[in-house]
Amino acid sequence: MLEAVNLTKQYGTHTALHPLNLSIGPGEVFCLLGANGAGKTTTINLFLNFIQPSGGTATIAGLDVTTQPVESKKHVAYIPEQVMLYRNLSGLENLEYFSALAGHDQYAHADLLALLDEVGLGREAALKRVSTYSKGMRQKVGIAIALAKKASALLLDEPTSGLDPKASNEFSALLQKLRDQGVAILMATHDLFRAKESGTRVGIMKHGHLVATLDTADLGHADLERLYLEHMHD
Amino acid sequence: MTRVWRRIAAHEWRIMRTDGLVWPLALLLATTVAWGLYSGLQSRTVVMAGITSAQSDESQRYSRLQEQLARRDAAIARGDSQIPADPRSASTLAGRTGSRAAVLPPTPTALLSVGQSDLLPSALRVSSEPREQMLAAAEIENPHRLLDGRFDLSFVVVYLLPLVVITLAFNLLAGEREHGTLALLLAQPVSLTQVVSAKVVVRFGFVLAVSLAMVGAGVLIAGLGEGPAGAGWRLAGWTVTVLVYVAFWFAVSLLMASRGWSSATTALATAAVWLAAVVVIPSLTNLIINATYPVPSRVELVQATREASDSASTRGSVLLAQFFEDHPEMAPVVAPGQPAAPNFAATRVAVASEVARMTEPVARRYDEQLARQQQAASWFKFLSPALLAREALDDFAGTGPHRHADFRAQVDRFHATWLEYFNPRIVQRAALASFDDVPAFTYTEESAGRVLGRAGTALTALALLAGLCGLVGLRRLRTYPLTHSI
Ligand SMILES: Nc1ncnc2c1ncn2[C@@H]1O[C@H](COP(=O)(O)OP(=O)(O)OP(=O)(O)O)[C@@H](O)[C@H]1O
Numbered sequence: 224m225l226e227a228v229n230l231t232k233q234y235g236t237h238t239a240l241h242p243l244n245l246s247i248g249p250g251e252v253f254c255l256l257g258a259n260g261a262g263k264t265t266t267i268n269l270f271l272n273f274i275q276p277s278g279g280t281a282t283i284a285g286l287d288v289t290t291q292p293v294e295s296k297k298h299v300a301y302i303p304e305q306v307m308l309y310r311n312l313s314g315l316e317n318l319e320y321f322s323a324l325a326g327h328d329q330y331a332h333a334d335l336l337a338l339l340d341e342v343g344l345g346r347e348a349a350l351k352r353v354s355t356y357s358k359g360m361r362q363k364v365g366i367a368i369a370l371a372k373k374a375s376a377l378l379l380d381e382p383t384s385g386l387d388p389k390a391s392n393e394f395s396a397l398l399q400k401l402r403d404q405g406v407a408i409l410m411a412t413h414d415l416f417r418a419k420e421s422g423t424r425v426g427i428m429k430h431g432h433l434v435a436t437l438d439t440a441d442l443g444h445a446d447l448e449r450l451y452l453e454h455m456h457d
Numbered sequence: 458m459t460r461v462w463r464r465i466a467a468h469e470w471r472i473m474r475t476d477g478l479v480w481p482l483a484l485l486l487a488t489t490v491a492w493g494l495y496s497g498l499q500s501r502t503v504v505m506a507g508i509t510s511a512q513s514d515e516s517q518r519y520s521r522l523q524e525q526l527a528r529r530d531a532a533i534a535r536g537d538s539q540i541p542a543d544p545r546s547a548s549t550l551a552g553r554t555g556s557r558a559a560v561l562p563p564t565p566t567a568l569l570s571v572g573q574s575d576l577l578p579s580a581l582r583v584s585s586e587p588r589e590q591m592l593a594a595a596e597i598e599n600p601h602r603l604l605d606g607r608f609d610l611s612f613v614v615v616y617l618l619p620l621v622v623i624t625l626a627f628n629l630l631a632g633e634r635e636h637g638t639l640a641l642l643l644a645q646p647v648s649l650t651q652v653v654s655a656k657v658v659v660r661f662g663f664v665l666a667v668s669l670a671m672v673g674a675g676v677l678i679a680g681l682g683e684g685p686a687g688a689g690w691r692l693a694g695w696t697v698t699v700l701v702y703v704a705f706w707f708a709v710s711l712l713m714a715s716r717g718w719s720s721a722t723t724a725l726a727t728a729a730v731w732l733a734a735v736v737v738i739p740s741l742t743n744l745i746i747n748a749t750y751p752v753p754s755r756v757e758l759v760q761a762t763r764e765a766s767d768s769a770s771t772r773g774s775v776l777l778a779q780f781f782e783d784h785p786e787m788a789p790v791v792a793p794g795q796p797a798a799p800n801f802a803a804t805r806v807a808v809a810s811e812v813a814r815m816t817e818p819v820a821r822r823y824d825e826q827l828a829r830q831q832q833a834a835s836w837f838k839f840l841s842p843a844l845l846a847r848e849a850l851d852d853f854a855g856t857g858p859h860r861h862a863d864f865r866a867q868v869d870r871f872h873a874t875w876l877e878y879f880n881p882r883i884v885q886r887a888a889l890a891s892f893d894d895v896p897a898f899t900y901t902e903e904s905a906g907r908v909l910g911r912a913g914t915a916l917t918a919l920a921l922l923a924g925l926c927g928l929v930g931l932r933r934l935r936t937y938p939l940t941h942s943i
């Protein structure tokens with residue numbers, strides 16, 4: 224579903240991502256760990272075709288993202304670290320617009336409100352202008368936008384940043400549900416605990432290299448933290 | 458237009474409305490357009506007043522002449538001993554008394570542009586007076602020159618519309634990128650080209666709708682006047698010019714937006730293009746043309762005419778003899794040995810011909826220099842979209858220099874016809890059978906094809922420029938940096 228083959232990115236002489244080979248199948252949650260500047264966002268941006276790769280390919284549902292940028296985006300939903308919305312519209316209106324662009328005109332307001340409620344944004348808040356929202360509330364709308372798209376792949380760049388613990392926990396439940404529905408998920412995160420909880424696999428990234436890939440089933444929580452810190456030593 | 462494209466456009470319009478910028482902008486646009494139209498209307502009124510005054514002056518003079526003729530006929534009928542002079546005499550009618558008004562009627566679309574109609578006279582009085590004197594008189598009389606400020610609709614279109622476009626389009630992409638919505642937008646199955654084109658089309662539609670609605674309302678209220686025909690194609694040509702010019706500024710905005718600069722940098726860069734295209738290049742062009750082909754002042758020309766006239770007057774009898782040598786057909790038939798009766802009228806004709814001959818080189822230099830200036834201007838205009846637009850707008854409105862030059866050429870031909878008609882009759886001391894025999898001027902309107910050919914060239918150049926900027930801008934979008942600004 225999500226596949227990188229020798230995917231690289233260079234900024235001038237600086238290599239932000241060394242040849243990356245990665246395949247995430249349906250029902251898999253791949254958690255990308257790594258220090259600040261390790262190359263996690265770079266990887267996700269390459270899948271979104273927001274930046275041009277210096278080499279290699281990224282494919283979504285078998286579609287090369289650089290040659291079929293529009294088509295490939297029908298199959299992927301995205302939640303950025305900072306969900307930014309149209310300030311003068313309500314959360315509901317934002318959700319409605321992005322869903323329509325994603326090809327889902329069919330949603331009634333009731334459906335959309337129910338979806339917002341599911342991610343923890345109540346009806347009252349959903350009808351308010353986004354300019355009055357907190358960061359976490361925007362994040363919830365971002366999650367709803369991603370869910371409404373019903374895509375077969377999901378790219379998450381620290382999606383729970385700014386969420387309160389309860390919402391964060393609910394998000395994990397949602398991920399679990401999507402995983403069961405067969406969605407392929409790539410999530411960049413700093414949250415080792417959630418990575419262990421939600422992920423099927425974790426990858427540790429360092430200076431643009433994917434230095435280790437592990438199945439979470441084989442790990443205890445303490446193991447992951449120990450391994451991670453070991454890798455962070457130079 | 459796909460469903461997604463329409464959706465983006467509708468969303469864009471909604472965002473623009475909630476932004477609160479469009480209504481003040483619409484108000485500003487509507488006000489300036491109305492103001493421009495008002496000043497065009499004022500100019501048309503002044504031009505019409507000048508024309509009416511020249512025409513009524515002519516008809517008053519002729520009705521006085523009719524009265525004189527009636528008195529004379531009555532005196533003859535009564536068998537009076539004192540018969541008044543015949544007002545139909547060629548020498549009377551050829552001078553100021555019989556002078557004809559040569560009039561350039563404003564086009565139906567004149568209120569769309571003041572153009573040069575406040576600088577160049579639309580009504581001239583043609584008589585046997587030297588051509589230079591006629592032009593100088595008209596220029597001094599032309600009252601519109603006193604009206605200051607040329608805030609006409611052309612000015613609004615050429616100077617202000619681009620600023621409105623820039624205000625609306627400087628953050629075409631940078632705004633959403635800086636705010637962060639662009640990432641979520643482009644994570645959907647839409648292309649940047651779709652997004653940008655929808656944004657441009659909505660803004661383009663807004664600018665055109667507001668300005669053309671105002672112009673339409675203004676034209677309906679003010680009326681198109683009763684000028685010559687051609688309202689339809691002139692209005693259409695003018696509208697297309699506005700459309701293409703606005704499109705050009707959107708294309709420039711797109712080109713600037715596609716660079717990936719921040720909105721502040723984009724705004725600054727686009728404003729710099731505006732300054733260069735609309736202000737700097739046109740002024741420099743003017744400066745260069747005037748420095749390269751300085752036009753001698755008309756005062757000098759009038760002075761030369763006066764001097765020639767003084768010098769010719771003192772040589773009256775010599776000139777008359779010479780004149781008859783040149784025009785033996787006009788020479789009086791006198792019995793051999795008899796002295797010819799003095800013919801003052803013939804002397805005046807001989808003197809006037811001499812004055813025309815003497816001033817001809819000065820006048821020609823003046824005209825040639827003007828022609829050279831216009832030639833240079835017709836090339837220089839390709840340097841600036843503002844000059845191209847101005848030329849096409851004025852030409853379609855019928856207030857540009859070309860239509861006026863054509864009028865002047867027709868007046869010159871009429872003046873020549875006038876002298877040809879009157880000179881032999883003056884010399885022979887003839888009288889006309891009727892006042893209706895005095896040659897009259899009728900202006901022949903330029904053909905639509907000629908105007909379209911001229912304005913079409915400017916318009917095509919403008920369209921090409923717009924297309925080029927637009928295409929380069931669209932191409933650049935492919936490498937638009939989505940995640941950071943340069
Ligand atoms: N536009 C750019 N120009 C030059 N270098 C860049 C650019 N964008 C990112 N980088 C570099 O690429 C590297 C990877 O950055 P990236 O944003 O992928 O890190 P990250 O793993 O997402 O970090 P964080 O945990 O802080 O989000 C960093 O060294 C960064 O400095």
Ligand SMILES: [Mg+2]
Pocket residue numbers: 263264265380
């Ligand atoms: Mg990051």
